[in-house]
Amino acid sequence: MNWKLLLLAAALVGAVVAGILLRTEHDETLELTILHTNDLHAHYDSFEPWGEALQGGVARLKTLVDDLRGDCDEVLFLDAGDQFQGTLYFTVGGAEVVADVMNELGYDAMCAGNHEFDSGPAELAALIDEADFPILGANIDASADPDLSGKIFPYALYGIEGVTVAVIGLTTEHTATASSPGENVKFLDVIATAQSTVADLESYGGNVIIALTHLGTGRDLELARAVSGIDVIVGGHSHTLLGPGDDTAGPYPVAEMSPAGEPVLVVTAHEWGKRLGRLNVSFSAEGVVESYAGEPIFVGERIPENRKMVKLLDAYRPAIEALMAQIVGSTGVDLNGAREDIRVRETNLGNLICDAMLWKAQGLGATIAIQNGGGIRASIPAGDIAMGQVLEVLPYGNQLTVLTVMGEELVAALENGVGGVEEGAGRFPHVGGMRYAFDPSSEPGSRIVSAEVWDAGSESYVELDPTATYTLATNNYLADGGDGYNYSGASDRYDTGWLLSDTLAEFLAEFDSVLPAVEGRITEVE
Numbered sequence: 001m002n003w004k005l006l007l008l009a010a011a012l013v014g015a016v017v018a019g020i021l022l023r024t025e026h027d028e029t030l031e032l033t034i035l036h037t038n039d040l041h042a043h044y045d046s047f048e049p050w051g052e053a054l055q056g057g058v059a060r061l062k063t064l065v066d067d068l069r070g071d072c073d074e075v076l077f078l079d080a081g082d083q084f085q086g087t088l089y090f091t092v093g094g095a096e097v098v099a100d101v102m103n104e105l106g107y108d109a110m111c112a113g114n115h116e117f118d119s120g121p122a123e124l125a126a127l128i129d130e131a132d133f134p135i136l137g138a139n140i141d142a143s144a145d146p147d148l149s150g151k152i153f154p155y156a157l158y159g160i161e162g163v164t165v166a167v168i169g170l171t172t173e174h175t176a177t178a179s180s181p182g183e184n185v186k187f188l189d190v191i192a193t194a195q196s197t198v199a200d201l202e203s204y205g206g207n208v209i210i211a212l213t214h215l216g217t218g219r220d221l222e223l224a225r226a227v228s229g230i231d232v233i234v235g236g237h238s239h240t241l242l243g244p245g246d247d248t249a250g251p252y253p254v255a256e257m258s259p260a261g262e263p264v265l266v267v268t269a270h271e272w273g274k275r276l277g278r279l280n281v282s283f284s285a286e287g288v289v290e291s292y293a294g295e296p297i298f299v300g301e302r303i304p305e306n307r308k309m310v311k312l313l314d315a316y317r318p319a320i321e322a323l324m325a326q327i328v329g330s331t332g333v334d335l336n337g338a339r340e341d342i343r344v345r346e347t348n349l350g351n352l353i354c355d356a357m358l359w360k361a362q363g364l365g366a367t368i369a370i371q372n373g374g375g376i377r378a379s380i381p382a383g384d385i386a387m388g389q390v391l392e393v394l395p396y397g398n399q400l401t402v403l404t405v406m407g408e409e410l411v412a413a414l415e416n417g418v419g420g421v422e423e424g425a426g427r428f429p430h431v432g433g434m435r436y437a438f439d440p441s442s443e444p445g446s447r448i449v450s451a452e453v454w455d456a457g458s459e460s461y462v463e464l465d466p467t468a469t470y471t472l473a474t475n476n477y478l479a480d481g482g483d484g485y486n487y488s489g490a491s492d493r494y495d496t497g498w499l500l501s502d503t504l505a506e507f508l509a510e511f512d513s514v515l516p517a518v519e520g521r522i523t524e525v526e
Contacts, residue, residue, distance in 0.1 A: 028161075028285060029282050029283060029284055029285065029290060030074075030160065030161055030163045030165075030208065030282070030283040031073065031074060031161075031280070031281075031282055032074050032075075032076065032160065032165070032208075032280075032281050032282075032283065033068070033072040033073075033074060033075045033076075033278065033279070033280050033281075034075075034076050034078060034210070034232065034234060034267075034277070034278075034279040034280075034281065035065060035068060035069075035075060035076070035077045035078070035276060035277065035278055036077070036078045036079065036080060036234045036267065036268075036269055036276075036277040036279070037061070037078075037079050037080070037269050037273060037276060037277065038079065038080035038081060038082065038113075038214075038234075038235065038236025038237070038239075038268055038269055038270075038271070039080075039081070039082045039113070039236050039237065039239050039270075039271040039272065040058075040079075040082070040083050040086075040271075040272060040273050041082055041083070041084070041085055041086025041087065041090075041115070041271070041272060041399070041497055042083065042084065042085065042086045042087040042089045042090035042097070042098065043056055043086060043087055043272035043273050043397065044057065044058045044087065044089050044097075044101055044273075044313055045057055045087075045089075045313070046059075046060060046301075046305075047272075047397060049396055049397075053300055053301065054300065054301045055274045055298065055299060055300055055301075056272055056273040056274050056299055057273065057299065057305065058101050058104075058105065058273060058309055058313070059305035059306045059307075059309040059310045059313070060299050060300075060303040060304070060305055060306075061105065061273050061276060061299055062104065062105055062306035062308075062309045063303050063304055063305065063306045064276055064297065064299060064303050065077060065105060065106065065276065066306070068276075068278065069106075072280075074160050074161060076108050076109075076158065076160075076165070076167070076210075077105070077106060077107050077108050078107065078108060078109050078110070078111075078167065078210075078212050078234050079102070079107050079109075079110040079111070079236075080110075080111050080113070080212055080213060080214055080234055080235055080236030080237070080268065080269075081110065081111045081112055081113025081114070081115075081116065081171065081214035081236045081237065082113035082114065082115045082116070082214065082236060082237065082497065083098045083102065083110070083113070083115075083116070083127075084098065084113070084115045084116050084118055084119065084123070084124075084497070085115045085118055085497040085498070086272075086397070086399065086497055086499060087397065087499070088320045088323055088324070089313075089316060089320065091320075091323065091502070092316060092319040092320055092323060093316050093319075094119065094123060094126070095119075095123050095124070095126035095127040095130065096126070096130065097316055098127055099126075099127050099130035099131050100130075100312055101309075101312065101313075102131060102133070103130070103131065103132045103133075104308065104309055104312055105309075106132075107131075107132075107133045108133055108156075108158070108167075109133055109134050109135075109136055109156050109167050109169075109212060110131070110133060110134075110135050110136065110169075110212075111135075111136050111137065111169040111170065111171060111212040111213060111214050111236070112124065112135050112136065112137045112140060112152060112169065112171050112214065113171065113214040113236060113237065114171065114172055114174060114175035114179045114214065114237070115179065115497045116135075116179075117175055117179040117180055117181040117185070118179050118180055118497065119180070120147075120180050120181075120182060121142070121145050121147040121148045121181060121182055121184070121185060122147045124147075124148065125147040125148050125151055128148075128151045128152070129151075134153045134156045135151070135152055135153070135169075136152070136153050136154065136155060136156060136167065136168065136169020136212060137152045137153075137154070137169045137170070137171045138154035138155060138168050138169055138170055138193050138194070138197050139170055139171060139173070139187060139188040139189065139190055139193035139194075140152050140169075140171055140185065140186075140187060140188075141185070141186040141187075141188060142184070142185045142186075144184040144185075144186075145182065145184035145185050146184075148185065152169075153169070154168065154169065154197060155167060155168040155169065155197060155201070157206075163207075163208055163283070163287075164205075164206060164208070165208045165209075165210065166201050166206050166208065166209045166210070167209075167210045167211075167212050168194065168197050168198070168201075168209065168210070168211050168212065168230075169212050169213075170190050170193065170194060170211055170212070170213040170214070170215060170223075171187065171190075171213075171214045171215075172187075172190070172214055172215050172216070172219070172237060173187040173188075173189065173190060174494070175187055190213075190215060190219070190223065191222075191223065191226050191227065194211065194223060194226075194227045194230065195226075195227050198227060198228070198229035198230060199229075201229075202229055206287075207286060207287025208231055208283055208287045209229055209230050209231055209232075209287075210230075210231065210232045210233075210234060211223065211230045211232070211233045211234070212234050213233055213234070213235045213236070213237075214235070214236045214237045215235060215237055216235070216237040216238035216240075217235055217238045217240040217242075217249065217250075217254075217266070217268055218238065219237075220233045220235040220266050220268070221254065221256055221266060224256035224257075224258065224264035224266055225256055225257070225258070225259070225264075226259070227258065227259070228258040228259045228260035228262065229258070229260070230258065230264055231262075231263075231264065231265070231281075231283065231287065231288070231289050232253075232264070232265045232266075232267070232279070232281060232289070233264060233265070233266045233267070234267055234268070234277070234279075235266065235267070235268040236268060236269075237495075238268070238495075239270060239271040239476070239480070239495060240268045240270070241270040241275075241296070242254065242267065242268060242269075242270075242296060243295055243296045244295075252267060252277075252279075252294060252295055252296055253265040253266055253267045253279060253292065253294065254266040254267075255292075262288055262289070263288070263289045264289075265279065265281065265289060265292055267279050267294070269296050270296060272397070273299060274298070274299060275296035275297060275298055275299060276296070276297045276299060277294070277296050277297075278294050278295060278296075278297055279292065279293075279294035280292060280293050280294055323387055324386070324387045324388040324391065325386055325387070325388060326386065326387050327384045327385065327386055328385055328386065328387050328390060328505040328508050328509050329384075329385045329505070329507075329508025329509050329511065329513070329514065330383060330384045330385055330508075330512070330513045330514070331380060331382055331383070331385060331508075331513060331514050331515070331516075332382060332513045332514070332515045333348065333382055333515055333516070333517075334379065334380070334381050334382050335348060335349040335352065335379055335380040335381075335393075335516070336348055336349050336379055337349045337350075337376045337377065337378050337379040337380070337393055338379055339424070340424070342373040342374075342376050342428070342430075343373040343374060343421075343424040343425065343426060343428045344373075344421050344424055344428060345522060345524065346430065346518050346519075346520075346521050346522035347430070347518065348516040348517050348518055349376060349379065349380070349393070349516070350371065350373065350376060350430030351430065351432065351516050351517070351518070351519065351521060352504070352507075352514060352516040353371050353376065353393075353394070353430065353500070353504055354369040354370070354371050354430055354431055354432030354433075355369075355432050355507070355516070356500075356503050356504045356506075356507035356508075357369040357371065357400060357432060357473040357474075357500070357503060358432045358433055358473055359503075359507050359510075360400060360473075360496075360498060360503040360506065360507065361400060361402050361473040361496070364402045364471070364473075364494060364496070365402075365471040366402050366433075366471045366472065366473035367433050367453070367454070367456075367470060367471055368410065368431070368432065368433040368434050368453060368470050368471070368472050368473070369431060369432035369433055369472070369473045369474065370410075370413060370414075370417070370429050370430070370431055370472065370473075370474045370478065371429070371430045371431075371474065371475060371500075372417070372426055372427050372428065372429065372430075372475070372477070372478055372482075372483050372485075373426060373427075373428035373429075373430060374425070374426015374427065374428070374483065375394065375396060375398060375426070375475060375477065375500075376393060376394070376430075377392065377393060377394070377395055378392040378393045379393075380393065385508055387501075387505055390501050390504050390505050390508070391501050393501075393504070394499075394500045394501040394504060395501075396477070397499060397501075398475040398476055398477050398499070398500050399475065399476045399495065399496060399497055399498055399499055399500065400473060400474075400475065400476075400496045400498045400499075400500060400503055401473075401474055401475060401476045401478075401479040401493065401494065401495050401496065402471060402472065402473050402492075402493070402494045402496065403471070403472045403474065403479060403487055403490040403491075403492070403493050403494075404469055404470070404471055404472075404490060404491045404492040404493075405469065405470055405471075405472050405487060405489070405490045406466065406467065406468070406469055406470075406489060407464050407465045407466040407467060407468045407469075407470060408466040408467070409486075409487060409489055409490065410434075410451065410464065410470060410472065411448055411451055411464065411466065412486065413429065413478075413485055413486075413487070414429055414431075414436050414438070414448050414451060415444070415445055415446075415447060415448050416483075416484045416485055416486070417429030417483075417485075418438045418440070418447050418448070419444035419445065419447065419484075420444075421438075421440050422440065425483075426483060427483035427484055427485070430521075430522070431521055431522065432473075432521075433453060433454050434451065434452060434453045434454060434461075434464065434521070435451075435452050435461060435520060435521045435522065435523070436448060436449075436450060436451040436452070436521075436522060436523070437449040437450045437451075437522075437523040437524075437525050438522075438523075438524060438525065439524075439525040440524060449525050450463075451463075451464040452464055453470065472487075472490075475500055476495055479493065479495075
């Protein structure tokens with residue numbers, strides 16, 4: 001057993017034991033390195049997004065983590081949740097492959113993400129049973145659940161250089177409705193839970209506290225400004241990229257100020273194992289942040305793969321390869337994903353993908369779908385369809401994201417999408433649940449001639465209302481601003497974790513055969 005976990009086990013006995021552990025005499029600064037990941041979504045192989053370098057992969061991540069552990073004296077390696085869902089590794093391996101990979105990487109703690117509940121409490125319990133580290137969630141009340149009762153810890157305690165460092169887990173309350181935790185698992189208010197937990201820890205003498213959260217960066221900043229006593233917030237959920245560069249959401253770390261006037265450092269490490277967060281912090285004898293430095297380290301091709309991790313993943317490849325060969329459906333017509341068509345006009349394959357997105361996201365209230373033509377990379381001939389063909393059509397690992405947007409934002413999105421039609425730009429918008437007409441001879445920004453949405457009540461198209469709100473299903477690449485799309489005014493964003501490739505495969509499996517057609521969703525005005 002990891003010696004650090006002995007502190008956790010003792011802390012669970014009760015306040016008295018925890019108080020003994022936390023009352024540690026020290027009069028020197030603590031130098032601590034925090035390594036962290038979030039939102040891996042089972043992206044265990046390296047991948048190469050369109051137009052980008054090779055990146056990610058847990059075999060490279062393992063090499064990087066081991067090297068940094070060798071260079072740094074005191075290290076905590078933390079994960080901010082959402083290891084479940086996202087690739088065929090989870091489809092074939094479930095909690096087992098997640099536990100295998102995370103144990104090999106050597107995590108010290110993990111916060112439960114919302115997607116850890118997607119397969120129900122039993123699958124999360126299976127991960128906890130196999131993990132060599134604690135799963136945290138102070139605001140998760142699973143006491144009434146037969147699978148999870150007593151297994152999710154509120155916090156973990158680590159003895160480092162004579163100082164007890166507390167790590168508190170906090171999970172978004174949205175999990176109750178956005179995932180499948182069941183009626184026996186409750187999610188308490190994050191801010192109130194954090195305040196009470198910090199107060200308990202401080203009353204026992206704790207003075208270095210890390211919040212390991214799955215809330216999203218915006219909520220992390222709110223937490224930092226609302227609760228005194230937290231020194232560092234290591235977050236996930238919003239897939240936010242911090243660090244230098246024009247495409248990032250802010251510096252790494254973001255430095256906030258608590259109500260007590262003490263610094264709070266907020267960090268997150270993007271998504272899918274593309275980067276490993278590294279934060280070096282110096283704490284005073286009173287447990288206050290004195291200095292800090294760090295960066296999200298790009299996990300690229302220059303980092304060699306750890307052979308033991310490669311061998312671990314190889315055990316799952318036969319099942320994945322068999323799944324890729326699996327017939328998932330059939331089509332009675334050729335599905336047109338040709339580059340010269342998919343980037344300039346409506347095609348039956350573009351329509352099919354948008355229909356699949358709406359079908360999958362109907363439980364989240366989605367009524368409109370937008371998919372960029374550049375994300376569709378192949379055609380499929382009439383006949384049986386294998387999973388491998390689906391992955392050739394949608395190879396980038398993009399996931400379904402649901403947003404609440406204003407009608408005027410939808411029109412702006414369409415304007416952006418048709419703005420590069422002359423050069424066959426990949427941002428061309430395919431749609432579901434609506435139709436539009438555009439004039440390519442007009443100036444970019446004024447090309448949308450009309451836009452209508454499907455009204456289920458009247459079973460007809462009605463004019464889009466710029467002042468009304470609509471629930472949009474799109475892919476996470478566009479939701480994040482890819483291809484020039486801008487949904488900065490959107491509310492209630494939910495990153496489902498569902499791969500578009502899996503979504504299409506599930507949709508195809510729902511029917512004996514599909515017969516999608518070009519039906520006038522997109523009209524080019526002469």
